[in-house]
Amino acid sequence: MNTSQLKSFSGLYTDFYQLTMAQVYFKKQKHLATATFDYFFRKNPFESGFTVFCGLEDLIDEIENFQFDESAIEFLQNHGFEEDFLSFLRKFEFTGSIYSMQEGEIVFPNEPVLRVEANLIEAQLIETLLLNILNYESLIATKTARVVLAAKGRAVSDFGMRRAQGLGSIHGSRAAIIGGASSTSNVYSGKLFNLPVAGTMAHSFIQSYEDEHEAFKAYSDVFPENSIMLIDTYDSLKSGIQNAIKVAREMQLRGQHLVGIRLDSGDLAYLSKKVRKMLDDADLKNVKIVVSNQLDEHLIKSLLDQGAPIDMFGVGTNLITGKPNAALDGVYKLSSVDGQNRMKLSDNAEKLTLPGAKHVMRLYSEDNLFYGDVVLKTEEPAAFKVVHPSDPSKHFDAGNFRQEHLFQLVVKNGSRTAEKKSVREIKQTVQYRLEQLPDEHKRFENPHVYKVGLSEKLKRERDQLKSRYESQF
Template sequence: MNSADLGRRVGVPSTALFTDQYELTMVQAALKAGTADRHSVFEAFTRRLPEGRRYGVVAGVGRVLDAVENFHFDDEILTFLRERNVVDGPTLAWLADYRFSGDIWGYPEGEVYFPGSPVLRVEGSFAECVLLETVILSILNHDSAIAAAASRMSVAASGRGLIEMGARRTHELSAVASARAAYVGGFDTTSDLAAGFRYNIPTVGTSAHAFTLLHDTERDAFQAQVDSLGRDTTLLVDTYDVAEAVRAAVEVAGTGLGAVRIDSGDLLLVAHRVRQQLDELGATRTKIVVTSDLDEYAIASLAAAPVDAYGVGTQLVTGSGHPTCSMVYKLVARADSADPAEPLRPVAKKSLGSKSSTGGRKWAARRLDEYGVAEAEVVGTGPVPADLADRQLLVELVRGGEVVAREPLDAARERHIAARAGLPMSATQLSRGEPVIPTEFV
């Protein structure tokens, strides 16, 4: 069973109320005006990357597909809407039969994106597409922010292990989504069992300081843990004196001790001292795991330390300072009727300042230089140039209301590694900068 199957097996209740009220009132007004069925194209994109970020990471696509499939109005929801007088009777009748029947194209999960990238394109009637705005943005903005932070941390870790452990620092449902997005962005494991169950992400965890404090001595705690979990376990060694704890850990578990975890102090200094002590005690294969409010900068600062894995919580699940991607969902084209064959007319917001958008149904491709490295994100509304035909980024996700592109989560994770590797080397710099490649509109 792959991760996508596992996600469906858990079962997701209706997502229809994960929306803003004005989505429904727009449908009511459009139904009354006779414009609700007009063939329309919406696109999700961001006008800019979070300040200082050089690329974005598309995450949450699989969750969007689940949300679209489960977007329906059952009797309980319809009763709620009726009792609150949210919409009128004819609109309630229309909602009762709602199932998305249109098409969705988008960047595959794990791909990178830039300002103006049409990350998701939703096409169908105005009414059926507009209803999906809030839930789509909720998922993409959150998951892509977490995946981008995870990707930066993965770069900083340079191949060392990464453990997602932020469940206690965010909402319980956000914790599951965060673990999934972190896995796409390059993390290896999670401490959150719900994420492991739903998405088949490897889970890890042994003990906290409370377990040591429960016992009369630190040695007693170590012995109890080793007796229960085996010598390959990870012992937490910074409850009292680290040097004494390391000595006791090796005496209890032997030189085959799996790992020790350090959760406080000057991690660079302590890690070096612990590595030296472990080696002197003969535990040369015992690994060192560090935790304690890490972010990508702290991880990078530990590059010279003898650390084997990093556990990251708060900074990861809050996007390391950027908890959203500022994606928007805009109507970019529409016809004068419900006929999909009728020509579309580009439409766009022309606000003052930075909130204007570009009309027209768009394609996107990534142009490469002579070395096969990305040099521009090219976005257009007309014919795709011949030299970019095989570099197009959008893939079909939903056809006629049916999901056609589910995939295991590992596929998205592997795609991100490949996409990031195809960017200029400066993409992996942690210093603040502009997007690593420009977006060209043609």
């Protein structure tokens, strides 16, 4: 789906209550009030020590095209919306500003990742679109980054399209490449986002031939430079690898080279070792071993820990659906209206929202790795005393750290402020930033919790506003 196709639906790609609230704002003449909203999440997915922020460029594309066409207006008419409000929607466009961390940034719970400053009605109407895009793409980029870390330099390919959640596959495969996958099987996304596409062959292809050797031979005849033989249709060791070796030798006689074989069932550690030995004994040391079948980061780690001689992993369902979490819990919360601080209360101090317009500074340790992040008011240019969000006894001085601004203006008056970044550039950002993240945050088991503190001023404003609200009831 390209953005021109999306034009006719982006206005209605929203929750119904956004439109009813918008009508109230409009009728009560509140829609032109200025508002600030934060996008953030409360928990890393997959018990990960970090999250990869993904989806920003897609979001900006959609926001630039956010509008209500006549068929949308007609639909809303039939649902009882009022004519003056619909006239307003006919001319609606997003004219606000968005400040954001860069796409591909490594981000953490309870810090704003993106801030919207716009008229109340505009900021409200883009909420669902924003959450839908950023939550899913960040989930998949994070999952893929973990899978790629587990693969320790070996290639990972996204094989998930058939188990993806419907059309979610379109942006899911983009996020998989950004998260570190080398290729995707998804041709549609490959075309839309200029992603590397790849594939091997299916069991049905082999079954469609009278015998397995004939199938391998046919494939290698048509794709002599790019054949990876799937060897488990009948029996990986007794049949598949024998026929693959036979074909590889026939190819050698023609001056060609079999790229690899794929295992898709059975014990992948046991089979890959057996198959590697058989290939090596047949003087086919360059033939690669690709494996697939319900892989995830934990299984890949375990296979490599056991010395499985695997060259490439095809990862499907678990990657493209972000199983078992299936969603990032990102939220979009109001922090000010007409310059006045606003927050949401909660019995749990960590669930209190942070009032006012904020940005984030990253602190670097002496070895130039990430040390921690600080959330500050926008009027604070640098961090000094940093306090824990809920434990007053924990604080430190940020004055001695190198500090880096993480927020940039990415949309101004409704338009993109800089050229769109390619998937390749964003993927490089992820790689570069992950290298700056200390290993203890990348550990799968019980990773070290990354520090996210508040400026003293922000903490004070939050506590004061909380007290003021609570004094009212």
